[in-house]
Amino acid sequence: MTGIDWVLLVGRVILVFVALLISVLLYIWMERKVIADFQTRTGPMRAGPRGVLVTFADGLKLFFKESISPTNADRPVYLLAPIIATIPAFLAFSVIPFGAPVVIFGRTVPLQLADLNIGVLWVLAMTSIGVYAVVLAGWSSGSNYPLLGAVRSTAQMVSYEVAMSLALVAVIMFSGHLKMSEIVAQQDKVWNVIPQFPAFVVYLICALAEVNRPPFDLAEAESELVAGFHTEYSGIRFALFYLGEYVNTVTVSAIAVTLFLGGWRGWWPFHGAAAWLGPVLWFVLKVTAVIYVYILVRGTLPRMRYDRLMNFGWKYLIPFGLFWVLATGAIVVLPDRYGHRRGAFMAVGIIVAVWLVMSLVKQLLESPRPAPASREGLAT
């Protein structure tokens, strides 16, 4: 590696870091505006044009607020937890290609921090580290509400991680690659969302649960647990949790785009000097679309009850994920001359995916029945 290579590498690191920070600022603003629109409010209006700087102002305020640590807290772990919440969120983004490779100084530079051979596995590894932030924050606060929130949220994240991995396994099997760039290259004709639609549905649901977003935000069910695992955090440390959560949301959306929606590929490629711009714009557009869907879900669905959440994860998503991995194996292995069989498999998969979504909606809409008798079942 020569000097220019190092400069390019460091430049990309800074670019990704800053871009993620700015996207989080804009995205929180967008979420507040869209939710406000749903509820016929105006949302934040004061800071900047139409309130676009509101997140910046909030961040500034949090930065200057006093950081209190409770007497009961286990201090080293208490200070460590917000950092663990933020770092894996940024690291997970490093394998995502956000544009077509560009030529700078006669070198072909991929618009991606690291094109690891184990790209998808790296993402899984980083999500599994993210769980620690929740566990440690809840435990080290030395208070009951954070602990209960942490226990709930850990169980939820660990359970939904299994189903999410199964969805990713199906995509890996279908495309035959672990490298993110190869998976994008493989989608040049048909986006994976069409042949892998069931995996896409499972992934979207599990991603919501992984980042603790509504309707799966039981970790911070404010009516029951104050604010869940970060109840005792204030000031900059709380801001770090908040940042980590939203960076995670951007990251899971970017993964959905890369694995299922063709990555940076678009219909109207730009030419000439702006050739690099087109793919980046497409990528941003698609990520925004996925995030918009998540905001839509948040604005529409009520929070799930804990036992229903677990039921849905273990009795519907995981068995279905296993089934779809088997079906994908059959699709991949079956020879091409039985083309119509592939179609049959996809039809079956789509039917089951629709059934899956319907069962989720049914769980939410069902008239309240008496809860299961055992209290333990609810609390653990």
Place this chain on the structure above:
Amino acid sequence: MPLDNIVFWVFAPISIASAIGMLLVRNAVHAALFLIVNFFCLAVFYLLLDAPFLFAVQIVVYAGAIMVLFLFVIMLLGVDSGVPIHERLLVQRPLAFLLGAAFVVEMFLAIRAGVGFATKAPAVFTANEGGNTQAVAKILFTQYFFPFEVTSVLLLVAAIAAMVLAHRKARTVTQAEIDAAAGEPDTEEMPVYGAEAAP
């Protein structure tokens, strides 16, 4: 110095320090955290030895899943069993010394024989041809297929056994019971989890 060596010499002291720290700290959660750091260092060493698949699996499985469950158990149950630790570990202590000594001798012999010093033997590159993940998959599903499947059956048996031991039949509540319960104040105490685990 090649980049590999720099990374190794950064992570080697961390891994040893975290291992020692794990043995020395009193708090069970801190010990678990040191163990996690150690697992990470191990993962980095796999990466240095051209085994990126093992690196990812080490993090996902050990650091990500198993240690989370460990922490979960420590958090929920606490670690105070009431009996002082030196009374519980009467048999373990001499056994630990014996096995520890055996391990030291083994390491010494291994280093003498030069087992650990053939860094990146050419055999690794030929075995990894076409990618480390593909190489692991190939060997796992051909040469070591039977042991691999037996291991998975063993794990399944363990999981089923745990479920049988821990499972309690859920009681169905009748409407009459609910009405009766609604009439009288709730006397059953909610268990407070982890109250004793917090420092």
